[in-house]
Amino acid sequence: MSKQILILPGDGIGPEIVAEARKVLEKVNRLMGLDLTFSEALLGGCATDVAGKPLPDETLEKARSSDAILMGSVGGPKWDKIERSLRPEQGLLQLRSGLELFANLRPALLYPQLAAASSLKPEIVSGLDIMIVRELTGGIYFGKPRGIHTLENGEREGFNTYRYAEHEIKRIGRVAFEMAQKRNKKLCSVDKANVLEVTVLWREVMSELASDYPDVELSHMYVDNAAMQLVRAPKQFDVIVTGNMFGDILSDAAAMLTGSIGMLPSASLNGSGLGLYEPCHGSAPDIAGQGIANPLATILSAAMMLRYSLACPEAAERIERAVGDVLDSGMRTADIYSEGCRKVSTAEMGDAVVAALA
Ligand code: IPM
Ligand code: MG
Numbered sequence: 001m002s003k004q005i006l007i008l009p010g011d012g013i014g015p016e017i018v019a020e021a022r023k024v025l026e027k028v029n030r031l032m033g034l035d036l037t038f039s040e041a042l043l044g045g046c047a048t049d050v051a052g053k054p055l056p057d058e059t060l061e062k063a064r065s066s067d068a069i070l071m072g073s074v075g076g077p078k079w080d081k082i083e084r085s086l087r088p089e090q091g092l093l094q095l096r097s098g099l100e101l102f103a104n105l106r107p108a109l110l111y112p113q114l115a116a117a118s119s120l121k122p123e124i125v126s127g128l129d130i131m132i133v134r135e136l137t138g139g140i141y142f143g144k145p146r147g148i149h150t151l152e153n154g155e156r157e158g159f160n161t162y163r164y165a166e167h168e169i170k171r172i173g174r175v176a177f178e179m180a181q182k183r184n185k186k187l188c189s190v191d192k193a194n195v196l197e198v199t200v201l202w203r204e205v206m207s208e209l210a211s212d213y214p215d216v217e218l219s220h221m222y223v224d225n226a227a228m229q230l231v232r233a234p235k236q237f238d239v240i241v242t243g244n245m246f247g248d249i250l251s252d253a254a255a256m257l258t259g260s261i262g263m264l265p266s267a268s269l270n271g272s273g274l275g276l277y278e279p280c281h282g283s284a285p286d287i288a289g290q291g292i293a294n295p296l297a298t299i300l301s302a303a304m305m306l307r308y309s310l311a312c313p314e315a316a317e318r319i320e321r322a323v324g325d326v327l328d329s330g331m332r333t334a335d336i337y338s339e340g341c342r343k344v345s346t347a348e349m350g351d352a353v354v355a356a357l358a
Contacts, residue, residue, distance in 0.1 A: 002035045003310055006066040008043040008059070011079075011088055012283025013293035013346075014072025020295035020350025021070060021302045024322075027354045028306070028315045036310075039066075043095065044074030044088035044283075054091025060098050068309035069276045070302055073283035088283075097137050101268035101276050102168070103175040104134040104247065105304070108234075108254035108264060113327040117259030117336045120231065125257050130237045131183065132254055133176040134247025136268055138168045139198075141244045162198050164243065169205040171271070176241035177213040186238035188219045190226045190246055202243065223250070230254055255280050260335040262294030265301035267308050275309040277301040291345045294333040296323055299353055322356035329356075 007022060009015040022038065029036045041059040048054050054074070063069050074088040084090065095101075110118065110128040118125045143161035151157050173189075180187040189206040191199035203220055210218040221229065223246045229236060230253050242250060255264040264280040279297030287293055300323060307316035331352050332341040344352070 002037050003067040004065065005036055005038050005305070006062050006069045007038055007040045008069060008071040009040065009046075010044040010072040010074040010283065011046055011076045012073055012285045012288040014044070014074065014283055016072075016288070016291065016346050017279065017293055017295040017298040018070065018072040020346060020353070021298040023350050023354050024299050024319060024357065025070075025302050027357050028318060031357060032312070032315050032318075034306075034310070034312055034315060043071065043091050045076055045079040047091060048079060048082070048086050048088065053086060054088050055094040055098070060095065063095060063099060063276075066274075068274070068305045070298070070305060071276055071278040072298065073279065073281065075283045076285040076288070078285075093141065095276065096268060097142060099274060099276065100137060100270045101274075102135060102137040102271075103172055103269045104132075104136040105179070105267045105269070105308075106132040106134060106247070106251040106254070106264065106280055107266075107304075108132065108251070108258050110258045111263070111324060111327050113324075114259035114263070114336055116338045117332075118257055120234075120257060125234065128234055128257055130234065130254055131179055131239045132247060132251045133172065133179055133239060133241045134251060135164075135168065135172040135241075135243050136247075137244075138164055139244035162196060162245075164198050164202060166201070166205055169202050170209065173206050173209045173241060175269075176239055177209060177216050177218075180216045180239040181213065184238040185216050186219070187216050188221055188226070188237055188240050190221050190223050190240055190242035190250065192223050192246075193220070194222055199243070206241070226250060227253060230257065251280055260294060261297070262333065262335040263296055263300070265297050265304050267301070267304045269308060273309055275305060277305040277309075291347060292334050293346050294335045295346050295350050296333075296353075299323060299350070318357060319353070322353045325356040326352045 009018040108130045115122040140162040143163045193203045255261040261281040268276040303316040303319040306312040
């Protein structure tokens with residue numbers, strides 16, 4: 001039966017990078033007879049412009065009836081000043097929450113060819129292979145009450161609520177333990193249990209779960225230390241599990257270890273295998289429309305989609321190998337360029353991956 005892929009190009013560099021990932025998917029589709037079909041919908045600022053809100057009902061409906069979703073990026077200065085609920089990021093958050101995509105997988109893998117592009121010394125990052133498992137539909141991003149109100153003295157006060165129910169911690173914990181079982185069997189749970197009660201509970205629940213996974217070595221780390229350890233000795237980590245906001249922050253730091261945030265894909269999964277796949281980087285409005293953005297994070301997200309939602313691991317590996325081959329050939333977009341390499345455009349990079357698939 002044909003598999004429906006919904007494509008959400010979004011804003012900024014989104015349309016440019018998604019176009020390259022689509023080329024790659026169409027090629028593996030033809031080469032391997034995967035029976036994928038594609039449709040597109042609006043999400044983000046472009047949706048607010050056309051449909052009056054960042055997640056139009058039609059997009060959510062289409063997303064619900066798809067087998068997998070590939071997204072570019074949302075946001076940009078054009079929409080920074082409009083009412084909060086209409087901002088592009090809200091569309092993405094509503095989509096994650098509407099589809100209950102609670103498990104966000106963010107692999108930080110250093111391609112050996114890019115060791116020189118990392119801001120850290122090659123010996124610190126070479127061989128780096130970390131998987132960050134970020135809770136995505138709870139925590140302070142969604143906790144209520146929230147808002148900005150005016151106090152009796154006339155001063156404004158902003159507030160958010162950091163809360164996790166036990167079942168939310170358990171389900172992300174299980175994803176992380178199972179991920180660790182498939183990898184090097186080391187799981188580090190990151191919290192701020194020295195200050196925040198919600199993460200005292202987080203730590204307790206993770207520790208309770210550990211007895212179901214005796215083959216996994218569980219450790220705990222405070223988030224400030226984890227940020228420091230990520231840049232000091234990142235190879236100590238295998239799988240990291242953490243809440244929504246800490247995961248947002250740590251995954252950007254981890255991305256940079258790999259040379260460029262332009263290399264980092266992600267998967268956001270719900271309990272039934274439906275997934276949203278997107279690069280970890282944003283919409284990069286400063287370089288949008290110039291044809292210089294790195295499409296590899298989106299292409300690698302498409303590979304994750306084939307692996308986690310479409311049960312085509314061979315196709316995923318084929319794309320990942322093709323990316324490796326293209327890097328071997330010395331082609332680089334500006335963000336990962338180093339001396340002696342050949343600087344290429346977004347489309348040239350996409351075409352090179354397509355050619356390397358054959
Ligand atoms: C991410 C982004 C989003 C987040 C924004 C765009 C809402 O930073 O996917 O990491 O904070 O989750
Ligand atoms: Mg982020």
